Amino acid sequence: MSKEWFNENFEVMLPRETIESRTKELAEQISEEYSSEGVVAVGILRGCFMFYSELIKNMKCPTQVDFMYVSSYGNAMSSSGVVKIEKDLQTNIAGRHVLLIDDIIDSGLTLHNLREMLMVRKPKSIKICALLDKKAPRKIAVEADYKAFEVDNHFVVGFGLDYRQFFRNMDFIGKLKDGRQDELDKLIESTTS
Numbered sequence: 001m002s003k004e005w006f007n008e009n010f011e012v013m014l015p016r017e018t019i020e021s022r023t024k025e026l027a028e029q030i031s032e033e034y035s036s037e038g039v040v041a042v043g044i045l046r047g048c049f050m051f052y053s054e055l056i057k058n059m060k061c062p063t064q065v066d067f068m069y070v071s072s073y074g075n076a077m078s079s080s081g082v083v084k085i086e087k088d089l090q091t092n093i094a095g096r097h098v099l100l101i102d103d104i105i106d107s108g109l110t111l112h113n114l115r116e117m118l119m120v121r122k123p124k125s126i127k128i129c130a131l132l133d134k135k136a137p138r139k140i141a142v143e144a145d146y147k148a149f150e151v152d153n154h155f156v157v158g159f160g161l162d163y164r165q166f167f168r169n170m171d172f173i174g175k176l177k178d179g180r181q182d183e184l185d186k187l188i189e190s191t192t193s
């Protein structure tokens, strides 16, 4: 698989350079907000990892790094909203400012429910930072306090976001080109069987 291969199969929507420079801007705003009291930066695995690292390395405020792994029941393309914590934080967030960092807000259910679950631990504040905000009908009202980009309502892949757990490593965000899905499905099946 090569860079050319990715470009043959995915239409570039947001190139790497665009994502990086926008993320830098966000990091500056976030740094100002937390400059005096610091923040616990909570990455929601696995989709967050590339955006998270890009963001964190540009933040100039006192920052603690931590991660959660949550699963939401439902099928591959839509979540039911029941969130289960598979890997919890190592950090005690009571009295702390928390920033949840995720790849994309779609229905809004995952972040809404996760925020409710974390509120019980009495943090000083909880805010949300998302790489992408999908212009899709939300199932529940939740807005990102910080977001890098809005995207139309279609399935996007790369820069951490997966198609069937593959292609998270693409350094751009793209959408599957017409007529390529069968080929990718075959590739995934031959790789995982």
Ligand code: IMP
Pocket (backbone or CB within 6 Å): 047, 072, 078, 079, 081, 102, 103, 104, 105, 106, 107, 108, 109, 110, 111, 134, 154, 155, 156, 157, 161, 162, 163
């Ligand atoms: P929701 O906001 O609860 O619907 O779920 C958001 C989660 O669904 C994200 O963190 C992603 O893991 C996944 N997701 C939603 N839309 C996409 C997409 O277009 N590509 C890849 N993953 C997506």
Ligand code: MG
Pocket (backbone or CB within 6 Å): 044, 045, 046, 047, 048, 102, 103, 104
């Ligand atoms: Mg996710």
